[in-house]
Amino acid sequence: EAGVVQSPRYKIIEKKQPVAFWCNPISGHNTLYWYRQNLGQGPELLIRYENEEAVDDSQLPKDRFSAERLKGVDSTLKIQPAELGDSAVYLCASSLARGSYEQYFGPGTRLTVT
């Protein structure tokens, strides 16, 4: 069984440029999460989807971040414009359903904003 797939793995951009990250969850997983992991810290939740509905985006900085999950499968997280402080690893995770204990994480996208 394929795990959570993310691309790109690494991205370097200049500040004020836009950037997008893509995630393909495990097949059949209805719940999808985006996390941000700053250097030396644990992941912090940005947004959670149940199928195609964003049910918790309270931690998403909506002035510059947006996300979508079309058809309840793949998801894209976008930053526009990027700031220096956005440099981090962006992790995608999925779980079978909302109540599932285990979340399966992808390898992440390491973003560097210069």
Add this chain to the structure above:
Amino acid sequence: AQSVTQLGSHVSVSEGALVLLRCNYSSSVPPYLFWYVQYPNQGLQLLLKYTSAATLVKGINGFEAEFKKSETSFHLTKPSAHMSDAAEYFCAVRPAGDDYKLSFGAGTTVTVRA
């Protein structure tokens, strides 16, 4: 709000020695607790979880953890360290019940000396 504290950002052990990683949580009601491992440039992998069943939980790769309500702790141990255990370890907490949200500690980096 749930929170988790990992004592010690770095732990160095000799190969074959005991690995002990400390985690304390703050919650008025015993939550669900998790340990994740993250190898370089990879996503997080679940080592083990406590979900209100047995207080001594066994996980993958020879790790185990004990839930101690009186100490609000969930320390992770492995009797004999292997070189392949070098990684970063995260303790995470989730409220019992319907709230899905995982809150992670800052992580502990383990190095194993030959």
